[in-house]
Amino acid sequence: MNAPPYRGRFAPSPTGPLHFGSLLAAIGSFADARAHQGGWLVRIEDLDRNRAVAGADRAILSTLEAFGLDWDETVVYQSQRRALYQAALEQLRESGLSYPCACTRREIAARGLQGPEGPIYPGTCRAGLPPNRSPRSERLRVADMELSVPDAVQGGIVQHLAREVGDLVLRRADGFYAYQLAVVVDDAEQGITQVVRGADLLASTPRQVYLQRCLGLPRPAYAHLPLVLGDDGRKLSKSLAAAPVDPSNPLPALERAWRLLGQTPLAEPPSDVETFWQQAIPSWDPSRVPSGPHRLGSRQTGAADRHAPAPQ
Structure with a gap:
């Protein structure tokens, strides 16, 4: 029996602008989907309207576009489901x-x-x-x-x-x-086969798998990417260092995220976002992604560092 086609997703909560930790998860998810010739969806997890910030969803989508993260199909909102x-x-x-x-x-x-x-x-x-x-x-x-x-x-x-x-x-x-x-129902209804997300959700995964069993739903494959921590050692989204990424100058953040994901440095310095992805997608290697967290503002040793000196 043939496996279903690859379908991945990125599911941000609209509680503010996209910060670097969320961008890292989006880049890893997107790269894995495109390297497998798969689909990549975006779902806005705005179920808790008390935490949602007006306009944050549009700002997140605009930032994703600026970083070359183009999604397939219509963006889904949990509040409508x-x-x-x-x-x-x-x-x-x-x-x-x-x-x-x-x-x-x-x-x-x-x-x-x-x-x-x-x-x-x-x-x-x-x-x-x-x-x-x-x-x-x-x-x-x-x-x-x-x-x-x-x-x-x-x-x-x-x-x-x-x-x-x-x-x-x-x-x-x-x-x-x-x-x-909500996340279990959404992943099944959207036909998600691969969940690539931040390691802060690793502990939630067994209860989601248990819910899938109770509801008779298929289980996607999981890959939890390393977290980015602030200088204070806290998860970036909970840290004072959680400044939004700059969509007007995406290349530095793209290249930094690529290094932190343990990937081989690109053969040629990219001149723009399009040329970055033209080189990055064919070279994506999920086996090189490190499991440990990265502290913002300090040099981390990831899979790429173990094989070659990291570019400065």
Whole structure:
């Protein structure tokens, strides 16, 4: 049986201008798709309207165009796809895989064990709502099992969902559908076969794979690219160093991202964005992408450095 055609995607949240860390993920995703003669889609993850910044989506798309990152098909907005998420939620309800939850964050913090990402939901409402309590959110019943997911860059991740995460939120108390549900539904509906994204989402991958199983959806292949950290060691999007990239002068950022992705330096200095991609796409080698993070403002040793001196 032939494998489906390659379909990748870049899915930014419109919470501000595109910063270098997100650009790195976009470049890696785009290069991998084009090197495999595949499609590359853009999805705006604006499901949480409280965090969306007016006009940020247009600014992000304009920046992608300036860097030569041309997408296929119409840009999709999560805020326009709520019917798909509701249908998935109803499927889980009918299968007995989800349940209403009345617990507040304060109650979960007081009763739950501390996990890698915060308090683990203690299962208070699994057998039914407590007396005189109304549902606030909807949760997924997580099986007592260990789940392993291979990753082309990081080697993979093993997670025991019940012990490390607990029952997942599918619909939040504020009425918004949870990111984990939305991204799984979107990737399946768009036929995504390869997810190339930042390593900050590596820990979320097992719960997304579990949701795919519960919904009977196909699992894409995963590759999580190295994060770019600020000088303070924090993820760039959470750092004061998260300045937007300059779309009026894209070549320096393109060449820097190429080095940080561990790729072989281009044979000729590109004169413009078009000539950069003409050289870059045929030379893309995902096996050279380093797994470790890069600190902004310091020289990092990646896969390319292990083979040849990095250009200064």
